[in-house]
Amino acid sequence: MWKTSSFKKEVTKQNFRSVGWIGIVYLAGLLFALPIKLMMEVSSDRPLGEYFYQRGLFQVNFEIQQLLMIVLPVLLGVFLFRYLHVKESSDFIHSLPLKRMELYNINVWNGLVILVLPIVITTLIIAIITVSYDLTGIYEWRDLWYWAGGTLCYTLLLFFSTVFVGMLTGMSAVQGVLTYIMLLFPAGITVLFYFVLDQFLYGFSTNYYMDSSIEMLSPLSDSLNLFNGSLPASRFIIYASIAVFFYGLAWVIYKHRKLEMAGQAIVYNGLKPLFKYGLTFCMMLVGGLYFQNQPSGWVIFGYIVGSLIGYTIAEIVLQKTWRVFGKWKGYLGFAVVTFLVFFMLEADVTDYEKEIPEAGNVERVFIGEGSYTYKNKNEMMMSESGYLTSADNIEAIRRLHQQIVEAGPPNDNANRKRNIFLVYEEKGQESVIREYIISEDQLQSVLKPIYESEEYKQLKYPILHVDSEDIDNIRFYVPGKEDENIVITDADKITSLVNQLKQDLNEETFDKRFPLIGDQGEVSFSLSDGGEIHVPLKRSYDRFNDWLQEQQMYEEVILTADDISKAVIMYGEGDESSIYNRFEKAAASSDHVWTVTDPEKVEMLLNRSGHDNQGSYFVALYYKGGYPEMIYRIPEDFVSRLIK
Structure with a gap:
């Protein structure tokens, strides 16, 4: 018993000699990211409230904190169990008078001390700073416990995930890479799968499913929610439970692990096909995603090239040689199965595209x-x-x-x-x-x-179900007329204008719903309950505009040719954003650039539909004294009529 205990102590000493530096780096990093930063802000002249936000300690040097708790636990798990991946070390360690359970627990508990102690020390130092400088007005005690709990859960999860993966592989480099792949896989494969469905199923909403908290499928992406303190405590419990599960599962696998498999990428033959075809499948989806906005021929090319690259890499890793180019039998089977799956998607065997509820x-x-x-x-x-x-x-x-x-x-x-x-x-x-x-x-x-x-x-128009009595004032916001503060506060005028606008909105036809180029700005209705309702200003609102004319407000509210210094028409390919800067640089002598200043022609442009996306010409309208604020695409026949 004494001899066994002595060997346990020696293993512990060796562990702290070889990987104890990771704990020192972790502690130094946490101290630099939090306590030292807190002290810097406390000793500065500026008010603390200018730096600290009301949502917790993760917002202090979050990038450093996240890097530490995602990288260092993985490094520690790799180095602690590296002896499993080197045949000489494996033979020596397992020749010691220690059972595998004892050896496993020694390494695990040594790792926990190295990782947990820096978190505990940092928490105590922050608590002392909080009490000494009375920082509870900046952040609360629960913020400190939230930080400690979140950091601890993620650290343990990354560590035990690495330990678990280390039992499945015989190469340390593969252990580190597979750990991150395993943690990212649920979210990554889901994203790739959504894009495939988007390519094959007309009507599939990739954006909707991508917005449905997909980051929760991976602890690594979910860790971003620590920044805003939006990660609930229940998720901490889940991640801690997964860490405990990996601890137990790794031990079970370790008991049955064959020591002679050191140096092999995957130590269990049953997992080799999963690794090979899983990597092939993922690389295939990545290849298709790269060409997603190209014609279908390019997408198919991306699938083929991606799958070939994935299959080749998997064979090289498993065989540990570059000479794998003659082993394509497995790939052909994968290609046939994949073709059948894609064919069924393209044929829409589930009638997804045709489904319209009764x-x-x-x-x-x-x-x-x-x-x-x-x-x-x-x-x-x-x-x-x-x-x-x-x-x-x-x-x-x-x-x-x-x-x-x-x-x-x-x-x-x-x-x-x-x-x-x-x-x-x-x-x-x-x-x-x-x-x-x-x-x-x-x-x-x-x-x-x-x-x-x-x-x-x-x-579309919430103003239709608002009583004019509930409106405090009406304000107009018009580009190019920002200096004109146009506000209506008279109750009678508010009632009259709202009634006219409601009639226009109720009678608006489908054709008139599209804005014209000159339909700029909006009218804002401030409600008694503090809310606001906005309605776009349009030339098509006949009653509304007639009312403005009667009140002699039309010229102040509606954009007219008098507000435009010039309009520049230019031929060019591309969209509005890419063409924007070219207007300033275009040579005035160019055969394909025209400057329009005639008020009648400018008014023609303002009354042109701004919803078209066809034509080889662009028009930029310049407000008086300003840069082009509006750029629209217009067809060639309209340009011809305008210039003539």
């Missing part, structure tokens, strides 16, 4: 411009999004959906393209979620009944 089963339908409008549906302002519940609108959306499916994706030259996001909420069933890019011109006949319906306008 009107009688639908309680309500959400319609918006993108998944973000659904996620933030309670916060969206001036957004054409929300729930429709009337039977007529539900049926109208079903007809729209049917037309979208039958028409397929619009071509690149389609006009007035936009996103549309649909969520059918059915009785007792999961919601049916779809997202499409559509051309409004091609689907005008089915869009019109929806957009002209009273229910839809109530969503």
Whole structure:
């Protein structure tokens, strides 16, 4: 017994000699990131509130903290069990009069001391600083316990994950890489899989599923939530439980591990196919993702090249040689299975693309411009999004959906393209979620009944269900007229203007909903309860604009040719953002650049639709004394009429 205890002490001494530096680095890093930074701020002249935020200690040098707790535990796990991966060391260590359970626990507990002690010391020092300088007004004690608990849970999770992976491999480098791959795999493979579904299934909303807290699928990405203190304590418990599970599972595997497998990438033959085809599959998806915005031929090329690279790397790692180029039998089988899966996706064997819920089963339908409008549906302002519940609108959306499916994706030259996001909420069933890019011109006949319906306008314009008595004032915000503070506070004028605007909004047709180039700015209604409602200013609001004319406010509120110093028309390829700087640099003598100052022609431009995305010409309108504030694409025939 004394001899066994003596060997335990020697193993512990050797561990602290060889890897104790990791604990020192961890402690120094934590002290530098937190206590020293706290003392620097306490001793500075500026108020503490200017530096500290009200959401915890993770916001102090968070990048350093995250790097320490994600890298150092993995390094420690690799170095502590490196003896398993070197045959001579493995034979020597296992020849000692120590059982494997004892050897395993010695290394684990030595690792825990090296990792936990720096966290405990840092916590105590921060507590002393907090009491000494009374920093409880900046952060609370629970913030300190949250920091200590979060750091401890992530440190233990990374450490025991590395230990577990170390039992499955015989190479230290592979152990470190596989640890991060294992922790990132659930989130990474989910993201890649979503992109594949987006390529094959028309209507699949990658953005929606990507926004659904996908970071929670990986502890590494989830650690970013520590910064804002938004990681709940329940997640700490989950991660701590996973760490304990890996501790036990690693021990079970260690008991049955063959010592002669040191130096092998994967020590269990049953896991080798999983590693090989898993890596091949992931690299295939990455290859396809790289070419996702290219024609289908390039996407297929990406899948093939990615899978070949993945399969080759896996064979090289497993065989430990470069001479693997003659072993393609396994790849051919993988290729056949993958082809069948992709063929079934392309053929839509589940009728995913054709699925349109029956009107009688639908309680309500959400319609918006993108998944973000659904996620933030309670916060969206001036957004054409929300729930429709009337039977007529539900049926109208079903007809729209049917037309979208039958028409397929619009071509690149389609006009007035936009996103549309649909969520059918059915009785007792999961919601049916779809997202499409559509051309409004091609689907005008089915869009019109929806957009002209009273229910839809109530969503689009909240002002329609607000009483004028609840409005304190009306303000106008117009680009180029920022210096003119235009406010209406008279109750009678507010009532009169609101009534005129409501009539215009209720009578607005589908064609008039598209803004013109000159439709700039908005009118803001300040409510008695502190809220605000915004409505865009449009030339198409006849009653509203007539009222402004009667009050002699039209010229102050609506953008006119008098507010524009010039309009520059230029031929060019690209989008609005890439063409922006070229207007200032374009030579005035160029045959493809025209400067327009005639008020009548400028007014023609202002009355031109600003929603077109076709044409080889761009027009930039310059406010008086300013840079171009508006750049639009216009067609060649319009330019010809304007110039002539």
